[in-house]
Amino acid sequence: MNINNYTNIINNDNSNYLNNNSKSKFIKEAKSAAESFESVFIFEFLESMYSGVKLGDFGGGSSEKMYRSMLNEEISKSISKQGGIGISSEVFNEIIKSQGI
Template sequence: MASLINSTTGSMPNKALTPMFNGRPDPVLQDAMKKVTPQQITKAKATATDFESMFLNSMFSQMTTGLKGEGPYGDTVGTGAWRSMLTDEYSKNFAKSGGVGISNEVFRSLILQQANKS
């Protein structure tokens, strides 16, 4: 599934006429996006991507906690700080390039909530 909010060309994949949700056109989201400002859409995209990045960072941290040995995950004094910075950068890059789909769901929820307030 293509990421709605992380594509380089805007908020929707090039070939989509309407935003997609779970692989299907989402007219509810399309209507909601008409009710919010472009600034709100931009802020919702950033918030959703940041949320996914935090989730991925937590996952990557748990995955690498018990690793011992040589190399970047070795068991030395400075490894802990370095490992946390590495997992933080991994999670940001994963989220920016489409992530695992959490940001799409968060973005949709944020836009629908904001549209209902208007």
């Protein structure tokens, strides 16, 4: 599913969305969108957290920045898939509520 469909779901711009797709597919996509949102939120949190960590004499450089960013991305995905910090469930509930399900 592309980002435009997520935008339509969240903004309720496409009133025929549920008529064209089954509710179970919509719920699955809404859950995926909520988990993705939480993953991005956690990623940004981790990035800001690690920006204040001072590196030792052997650390640093562009390769470590790239590695740290990829590591933070995978950590955030893992946290989100394992239940996260509660954001995805609230976002999911709001998406469902906005669609009247």
